[in-house]
Amino acid sequence: MNRPPRKLLFLVVEDAFFYSHFLPRARAARDAGLEVVVVTNIRQHGARIRAEGFRVLPLNMARGSLHWLEELASLARIRAIYKREKPDIVHQIAMKPVLYGGFLAHTLPPMHVVNALVGMGWVFTSNQLKARLLRPLVKAVLRFTLQVGDGMAVFENPDDLRHFVATGAVDPERAVLIRGAGVDVRHFRPVPPKPRTPVVSLVARMLYDKGVAEFVEAARLLRARGVPAHFRLVGGLDAVNPSCVPEAVLREWMREGLIEWLGHQQDILRVWQDTDIACLPSYREGLPKSSLEALACGLPLVTTDVPGCRETVTHEENGLLVPPKDAVALANALERLVRDAALRRRFGQRGRERAVREFSDDVVIAATLKVYHVPAPSASPAPPPSQKRRELAPPTP
Structure with a gap:
């Protein structure tokens, strides 16, 4: 039997x-x-x-x-x-x-x-x-x-x-x-960079704990410095979570012209392939899947030196690590990558190799x-x- x-x-x-x-x-x-x-x-x-x-x-x-x-x-x-x-x-x-x-x-x-x-x-x-x-x-x-x-x-x-x-x-x-x-490295793949103003994307639920406020403040600082970059928040609200950013706050940031909030997106591959720099200034993670997808798509990554996030980046090899809750350090790291296309390509290639090998x-x-x-x-x-x-x-x- x-x-x-x-x-x-x-x-x-x-x-x-x-x-x-x-x-x-x-x-x-x-x-x-x-x-x-x-x-x-x-x-x-x-x-x-x-x-x-x-x-x-x-x-x-x-x-x-x-x-x-x-x-x-x-x-x-x-x-x-x-x-x-x-x-x-x-x-x-x-x-x-x-x-x-x-x-x-x-x-x-x-x-x-x-x-x-x-x-x-x-x-x-x-x-x-x-x-x-x-x-x-x-x-x-x-x-x-x-x-x-x-x-x-x-x-x-x-x-x-x-x-x-x-x-x-x-x-x-x-x-x-x-x-x-x-991460499915056969599905998430790099595409040739586009000749344009660099796009910086944060893909996550809209939570303060994900560093959303620091991301927006970094965008404000770089705009004041005259650094050409377009900042995108990609992700839905999570009202159950006490750390949720209110929709009214997100819309006010958009009215100021600091960021574009795309909300929940089903086709994440398309989001990453329309991005030049990935960013996740989270306060703590297990190991964020969005960062793995960004690495697999050959993107440089700026993230925080905290548990989970630092697992995805070797500083100065495939991205940059910054302290959590530090918008100035985040803005400085992003400015380096915005101004240096060769550095973006080098970090992105190393990140892709790491995604295939480890994640x-x-x-x-x-x-x-x-x-x-x-x-x-x-x-x-x-x-x-x-x-x-x-x-x-x-x-x-």
Whole structure:
């Protein structure tokens, strides 16, 4: 009698985040013989995920909620799903799924738990009083949830990994470094530069924590210096996040002529191929997928010297690192690149080489299957281009 395939269950709050950051890995797991189940809030991507042959189950979890009754209801729903599905492997993605799924895993039959601590979230990046009060509690619960069974904790950058090991939140043998979500280097490719005023693009959700205000202030400073550059913000609002930039503020910046805000864009390849300099002055990241796409498209990158961001840039090799929350340093770095086309080309070529060598989908997929204890499948035909385009920076869970 044939054994049924082993079951892999993804627990992730937003279907858009799964679709943009984990779809290639889920495909590889399916091709390796696993049954894939995705538990998520079903919004705009449910049908697309089902079309991959995955079962999709509704989560109905409020990403920004802290109301105790709603959170208890979420715990009960997750527990019921885990008991009914009996997965062999669960991949819990971002803070709430890691906290809730990890807590419940202590009370359920043994399963292989993979906790993906992507980005660390608002609690760890914000200096607001509410975030500072929650931080010790979240750290304490994480220490409990990350020690379940034979579970593994996956970190996107070595700074976060070292911190969690040093504080005792996770044992060294349970900590794994997988650097980001990967990038399809066959899809994201360079194009010849255009003879024009350089375009500087920041691609992210419109959050203050992404350095959006510093980006705009740098644009203001460079305009005052007479530096010719066009500044673009590309990304949607995330009203659930306390760090969200109000739409009225974005429109006021546009009225001043400082930036162009394009909002949410589906064709990110086109955005990057219409960009000369990529910029992400974020306060902290896991490992930003938008930066990997920019590198794959052969763009120089200006980003901050903080966890996650500095993983994508070697200073003076494929881009420039600046201190966080420092608009003057950001403006100075951008001015160098705006005025020096040869430097842009050199940084861009090195960035492309690095994306292919270190951050491609193939590298990330192989590392993830190893965490699942699953051998990598033989190469399969790539999906049609229409299926490979991702949507811009969906809300992080």
